[in-house]
Amino acid sequence: MTFLPALTPATCILVASASAQVTTQEKTTKENADGSTQQTTTTTTFTPESRTKVTEYFNTYKTNPYGLPPEWVPRMKIKELPPAWRTSQIPTGTVITQEHRTRLLEAPPELVKVLPASRPDTRYYVAGGNVVAIDQNYKVVDSLRIPSVKFDVEVDDDKIEIKKEKKDD
DSSP: OOOOOOOOHHHHHHHHHHTSSOOEEEEEEEEOTTSOEEEEEEEEOOOHHHHHHHHHHHHTTTTSGGGSOTTHHHHHTGGGSOHHHHHSOOOTTOBOOHHHHTTOEEOOHHHHTTSOOOOTTEEEEEETTEEEEEETTOBEEEEEEOTTOOOSSOOOHHHHHHHHHHHHO
16 A cells, blocks of 8 residues: 655645746766866756747747847847847857847846746846846856847848837827
8 A cells, every 4th residue: 555645735835836936957067088077057947838938929029120029129239249149049158248238138027927937146138039047147047049030131220210219209
């Protein structure tokens, strides 16, 4: 006969609260040619569900210039983005340099709502074609490439600003 302990209300609360933020860590050890070892830890914040929600969020803008919300294009200054931010996923562990920090756009509240709750020392940004979780040292904790954002089409940023100004009149 197998005995299964009953779930207490406290256990149920613990399980429920554990799902509020999903962060996983994977440790890998690499042996170097000289016999030394190097251990790296990869922390993942974005769940498959949050990745789907981010894709859905940006799909509403896929017919806009670059696939971005219209007000972001002038603020992002696409021509000044590091090339890797435009074409590929930013690797976890990357530290955003001082000169590139001004290219980060704070994720808007409506996007943050669909993301897992971040740790107190982590904030969400949009960096080119990526949504990134960045810690207080500007180290990328996790990164998600936005499939609908494309920077391979030339758009005149000045004309976008003019169009936006005319709408506000």
